[in-house]
Amino acid sequence: VGFPLGQMSSEAKVFEASWASDNGADEFDMVINVGLLKAGEYETVFDDIVKVVESAHGEPVKVILETCLLTVEEKIAGCVISREAGSAFVKTSTGFSSGGATIEDVSLMKFVVGDKCRVKASGGVKSREDALKMIVAGANRIGTSSGIKIVTGESNDNRGGY
Template sequence: MQLNQFIDHTLLKPTATPEDIESLCKEAIAHQFIAVCIPPSYLKHAKSVLKDSNVKLATVIGFPLGAMTTEAKVFEAKDALANGADEIDMVINIGMLKGGEANYVENEIAEIKKAIGSKILKVIIETCYLTDAEKEAACEAALNANADFVKTSTGFGTGGATFEDVDLMKRIAGDKMQIKASGGIKDRETAIKYLELGVSRLGTSSGIKLVTSEEN
């Protein structure tokens, strides 16, 4: 199986330098990954490196805690588009969801989707902090708000993607919304299992290893 067109080649650690981002973009071009996922401050630099390639440019909004105001997230999303982003990975307000304020979460997602129009919106629900009922509520909020994807994790929480969570998310998303699994995907076998469960994107910093390791 060709994994490269499912991979968002990701570098979000706080110590990432401009040189690191440039290397990431060159790796994405070399391995024909579908996208890179980087911090917003590096979008212009990354755009210049990716300009003659088919690699899409994704960035993160309200990252990694999700607790900013809706207005701040909307501004951040518009700013990201102005700087060349093709796709937005946003973090929901986790505390609001856990407090029973699913409408707040849905409205916030809808505001960001409205702000970015036809650009891809991926909604990070940070599954490690949620009960199954909360995961379902988060997925329903994303679906109702016309998000393009629902995504498991930031990679900065207490846990990453799990097969069980993806299964649950797929039950809500059906074929109306795509799923991105991220956090802890470090080997080819795990990646393939996620794709078999219905995931259409993999967020990972181990992309090169996934595509260069020999098939069993």
């Protein structure tokens, strides 16, 4: 919902989530409104997330922060807002920006949300070692395009970039 930067209106996000729910979606990814978060419009960001959570009709909503675009303070604010708005997860990345999950971000996110919500490390997790580091840092779930290699223990020679 709201890919890739969460810039669409809350009404459009509600429509998107409601349509998906009516058509069988049982889990939702929504992108936090990065621009509003960076502008310090925290109440508006909170209201936006609450509306999507309500439109999901009790199904889990993962709020994607797009951590590579945020300062530490913005990451903390995004986690607090997402947690208090009722998200099931905070997630590091959409995969559209310049970076994915880092151990530092996952650790910070877990510290901020505690046990009230979960953390999904997404983007840049290419090996079993990467996945284990993310889990140790606090990730409850891993988003990766290298799942088979991680599970089978194959090496991944394509470690460049995101």
